[in-house]
Amino acid sequence: MRKTISLFLFVVGFNSFSQNKAVLYDFAGLPQTLLLNPGLETNYKYHIGVPLLSGFSTDIGITGFTVSDVFAIDNASISDKISAVLQNLDNADYLKINSQIEVFSAGFRWDKKTYISFGFYQELDAIVYFPKDFITLFNEGNSAYLNKNFNISQLAFKLDLSGVLHAGITKKVSDELTVGGRFKIYSSALNIESTNNTGTFTTSLGSNNIYVNQLNNINFNQRSSGIVAENENTNDSTTFLKNTFLGDNSGVGLDFGLTYHINPQLHFSGSILDVGFVHHKKNIKNTAVEGSFVFEGIEFEYDSSRSYWQELDATLKEQIVTSENQESYISWRPTRINTAIKYSFGEKRSKFCYDNISKDFYTDAFGVQLYSIFRPISLQFAATGFYEKSFSKKMHAKVTYTVDDYSYSNIGVGVSFQLWKINFYGILDNVLELSDISKANGFQLQFGFNLLFN
């Protein structure tokens, strides 16, 4: 157990980046912002991302408690600490991990109004909701909980490892409006998910016997692809990584985005990302458990030769049916929405863009951004206020304040600067918690290197 936790924290420690890339969104015209909104404006002639280093990000978030709540050295008993955590845990609390690594990315200007960008990235996306009722049942049993409905709908999780090959176009329609779209081909190497489960387990006083245990309207399902091949579990990481590139379990998706200048200093931008699905059809293993079962005990006849236990076992299997199949299934991508309004002010400067065209820009900007993602149990939201400062044509910084499920005091900071043609950006989120990460509910870091050519 300790090893598992250490391994988990190790992974968390090395993957603490972000999916809601609040700092990166519309920041300094970076190529990676086109993955957050294909309709954002860029000013270079072409770009090449440094392979494997152009965009690396991960987002870890836990709601309901922090690592320090359980493992701090504070003389409190571990039982009391875990009880307190369980007491405060809510059905909607979860652990999520999202990690992306850009394998390659590039883009070029097709004409004055059109920019084409493309690339390939790998993504790990996982979310598991804490099934509070099951944890209570495992921890305390049912004897102190007569008449409580232990709810199976709390069992919800999703894990997907996939590769995304994409190509997008950004088109300046008029001086005010820029629109963009991106086509994506997903290839899922590993997928396991269980959502929309229903049913309850209840213990109450019975009529024929002292107690009665009831499983009511159980409908549990779990789908998986890429894990079981020819009845054997795949555990070779090379196989998984290979399957992220145009593998058998593939799908398509689209991103859309736009930027609209309300006036020279005020602009609105918005995007909807990953409207798409993956059709899982190879190495499938689906499990379903359905039915209802009322157990009041064994009703005895006397001096019979009945095999009550075997009969009970048979009745249970007949009424709670577990089935497996290899049917293909569709898994929807977690669709995300970004919107932002940005007001630019300060000193007005000119910079040279592609083809020696100069463009005015303001040194300062502030605004608000809203982000939401469709998750199995609910929509998750984040609201961000930001201030952006350009120190020169090639040096920019952005500070954000974000309110989300994890924190009401998340301050993020990002810098981007360019030396010759090499651009570097680095972003840290939740900086107030950096002095003690174990007390943080989420932590994000992103960085990347690109070559930009005017």
Add this chain to the structure above:
Amino acid sequence: MHSLKTLSAILVTLFFLSCSQSLDFDQIEDYAVNPSIIAPLAYFTIDAANFLAFGGVTEISETSDFKVFENSFFKQNLTKLDFEFEVSNQFNRDFTMTIALLDDNNNLIYEFNKININANNLDIKQKEVIEFVVHQNIINFTRVKFTLSLDDASIPILASDLGDIEFKSAVIIYLEANL
């Protein structure tokens, strides 16, 4: 420019200084889950006809498998078993219930205190606690035998004896398991 350098320096410093307070993951070894699980056991209703069906016998019995300890989680982590019995006797006769826990070969593992079922007593409740530390052999029981006998065996139950005996039972299984 100067402020950007300062900001970058702060960022880099923050990142490298970011740390965590001392944590002790060994604490988890001291943590144990303590589920107590209610399981309904046997129940029955018996009237004069049940005794007469066997030719006026004064004792009837029934045995059933009870294989909960085939599950290794239960077997390895048992601390206590709380048995609850409830009986209602409408007969004007005294009975005694004997309940024995047996292993696969019908060897006696444990016998409960006899339940005295007095005539016309409609509310008999009996509890019995089996501590694992005292009765470590208890996890080897796989069968339960219930025997109901008339206290006065010289007078069998007659068809004219009205009423019935209702019997209910349950067990609360206490476990303690380290993670």
